[in-house]
Amino acid sequence: MIHLRLATPDDDATLRALLRSNPMPGWVSMAMTREPSFFAGAGHFGREWVVLGHAAEDVGEKKDARRTGIGEAGEAVGMYVCTEQPLHWNGVQTQVGYLGGLRINPRYRHRLRLLKIGYASIPHFTAECKAALWYTAIASENRTARRLLEAGLRGLPRYRPLNELVTLALPKARGRRHGAWRRAMPGELENLCRFHNQQAGRYQFSPVIDPVRAEATGAVFYCIDGNAGPSAVMALWNQQAYKQAMACAYRLPLNALLPLYNGYARLAKRIVLPPPGKALDQTFLAFLAVSETCEDEFPMLIEDALALCPTAVMSLGLHAGHRWLDPVLKRFRPTAYRTWIYTVAFDDVVQHCACITLPDGRPAQPEVAVL
Structure with missing residues (x-):
């Protein structure tokens, strides 16, 4: 018992x-x-x-x-x-x-x-x-x-x-500042949350946020201005102070070739993998919501977010049939984890x-x- x-x-x-x-x-x-x-x-x-x-x-x-x-x-x-x-x-x-x-x-x-x-x-x-x-x-x-x-x-x-659901770990090295995202002001959170929830309703189990809940996360919110309100919202949420993704072991042959792979990864602007027992240096791109007017610019928005990311890796999740998934895989060469x-x-x-x-x-x- x-x-x-x-x-x-x-x-x-x-x-x-x-x-x-x-x-x-x-x-x-x-x-x-x-x-x-x-x-x-x-x-x-x-x-x-x-x-x-x-x-x-x-x-x-x-x-x-x-x-x-x-x-x-x-x-x-x-x-x-x-x-x-x-x-x-x-x-x-x-x-x-x-x-x-x-x-x-x-x-x-x-x-x-x-x-x-x-x-x-x-x-x-x-x-x-x-x-x-x-x-x-x-x-x-x-x-x-x-x-x-x-x-x-x-x-x-x-x-x-x-x-x-495909979790993508994107290398910051592929970021490029375009000036699309600006940091949100505290007084804007109500409108940003409302916009996020309208867009997020297109997906099952997507989060519902409000200003109190948004501030409680400790995440830093950003937005893109549209003609009549926000046209995109995101947050950069670094949780490493209390939650980590720690590498325990790698399969053959990667476990033996990890130093060589990481040397290649630095040159190719890919994810540098942590040694066993160390955590991935990551920030989540969370609460992402993009209007139809910005969807064609999605790769640029990701590049801009990567440039703002405070860690070596930025992670986000997309469902396996998402129209953005293939462009992100091809352009940013992320490490992908499927659930x-x-x-x-x-x-x-x-x-x-x-x-x-x-x-x-x-x-x-x-x-x-x-x-």
């Missing part, structure tokens, strides 16, 4: 250790860490519930725990994070739950019973969450997890894939809840900076 409870600041070191020891698979395995404090990275876009699981011995069931073989006294089994976010669904602003931060101690992986226990606890720990619809993102290369969750096994929620976006239904809520309808065909494009 395991004991599940809401995590507290006293669990900070345990939570950070679980994040470090559970990298996401790929040609480079990446761990999404929260250093030096897990809770310093909480609540920047929505309310969070962090649930931590321990071996049953942690609550005085020592003999039973030994018989089940679950673990030793006090050992952390795993964790997950649920976040209530203001997002768009079928063009309507609504509260949506995001299921993320699922990390399992390597000693307890591949135990379906533990997964079922964890999923069954979500409605209990998030009883105050107003979300009727939930979603999550799973690395495209994590085929084992995707097959398991798409199988419709009894005791697990229903996962429905929508589409792939699948899923709806998660604990009780077939997508089909049967009166306030939530099935997806209407809009592509899913959540903000990668808040995943």
Whole structure:
């Protein structure tokens, strides 16, 4: 048996250790860490519930725990994070739950019973969450997890894939200042947020922002002026003070050739990859919204944003069918990381809840900076 409870600041070191020891698979395995404090990275876009699981011995069931073989006294089994976010669904602003931060101690992986226990606890720990619809993102290369969750096994929620999301890491070296973006003034945030939300409604799970929420992120907002208001909005959001993408290991042959590759990358203006154990020096291009009048200028807008970016890398997410994706791939030679976006239904809520309808065909494009 395991004991599940809401995590507290006293669990900070345990939570950070679980994040470090559970990298996401790929040609480079990446761990999404929260250093030096897990809770310093909480609540920047929505309310969070962090649930931590321990071996049953942690609550005085020592003999039973030994018989089940679950673990030793006090050992952390795993964790997950649920976040209530203001997002768009079928063009309507609504509260949506995001299921993320699922990390399992390597000693307890591949135990379906533990997964079922964890999923069954979500409605209990998030009883105050107003979300009727939930979603999550799973690395495209994590085929084992995707097959398991798409199988419709009894005791697990229903996962429905929508589409792939491509996270692009763009090298600042390919930036060029065009003077298109200007820094937004505090008094402009209300109009900028309104414009952003109008444009973002074209995508599923895109963020809904207001001036209070925008300022709370700590991101720096920029805009482009149009004839009757803004024609484009973006924010540069550097989260490295509390959230990092740390490289853990590279596949062959890159792991042996990393110094040679990085020498080439500097000359070719590509991403210089961090050595294992180091974080990617990145800023998110977040809350990007562009009117139809500016869409043809998108590559120039990205060049201009790169020139403003304070770090070596600028990351943004586009759905796999986006008209901008191919031009960005060809022009900026980014490093790309693919994830699948899923709806998660604990009780077939997508089909049967009166306030939530099935997806209407809009592509899913959540903000990668808040995943």
